[in-house]
Amino acid sequence: MEHQIDRRRSLPGGRAVVGGLLMAVAAVGVFVAYTRASERPTTAVAVASTRLLAGATITAGDVDLVEADLPAEVARHTFGAAEDVIGRIALGPIADGEIVQAGMVTDDVNGGARHEVAVTLPRAQVAVGRLKQGERVDLFVTYNDATELVVRSAEVVQIGSSGDGSITSDREVELVVAVPSGDAVTALVDALRTGDVTVVRSTFGADGPSASEPAGR
Numbered sequence: 001m002e003h004q005i006d007r008r009r010s011l012p013g014g015r016a017v018v019g020g021l022l023m024a025v026a027a028v029g030v031f032v033a034y035t036r037a038s039e040r041p042t043t044a045v046a047v048a049s050t051r052l053l054a055g056a057t058i059t060a061g062d063v064d065l066v067e068a069d070l071p072a073e074v075a076r077h078t079f080g081a082a083e084d085v086i087g088r089i090a091l092g093p094i095a096d097g098e099i100v101q102a103g104m105v106t107d108d109v110n111g112g113a114r115h116e117v118a119v120t121l122p123r124a125q126v127a128v129g130r131l132k133q134g135e136r137v138d139l140f141v142t143y144n145d146a147t148e149l150v151v152r153s154a155e156v157v158q159i160g161s162s163g164d165g166s167i168t169s170d171r172e173v174e175l176v177v178a179v180p181s182g183d184a185v186t187a188l189v190d191a192l193r194t195g196d197v198t199v200v201r202s203t204f205g206a207d208g209p210s211a212s213e214p215a216g217r
Helices: 013-039 180-196
Strands: 043-048 061-069 115-122 134-144 145-161 172-179 196-201
Touching: 115 134, 115 180, 115 196, 134 180, 145 180, 172 180, 180 196
Parallel strands: none
Antiparallel strands: 043 061, 115 172, 134 145, 134 196, 145 172
């Protein structure tokens, strides 16, 4: 008569138990990472809804709000509401769909209508090393031996015919400056036609007439 011997099944060893636990933990980690990756971002940022040129005043139709997953150090330089961008001036070109960052626009909003005046001067009369779009300049005029301020703190909206935002080594420099009043336009045009105009970078905070307060002869 044959006897059947039942072999007792051994329990898994310690290494097998630890290995199983590690695999379970890894599986949970992958699941959590996938869940977080599939969640919708919650940070609202303002983006340009159309291509903006340097010097453009941003309107309600130029900006949209989208949600984006951005690092905290990047998000703090963006705008979380369209109202925070509207009225600011683009310091350089902003592409359609590009996130509007604080360094791309002026710190304050445009206070009113602006008049743009084209100024073409000999290179030596633009007394600024590396002038950029969005910076402020003072324009002086010299009649014979007397020099006086014409317009203070005019905004540079374009530099050079190519609008590349830098002064080249050309003999003449083409600028487009924006001033907010008709009187300032009149004074500047008169100075360009009757005297020698010199452009210098504005000193912020100094006393003197603003761009809306042209100096008279």
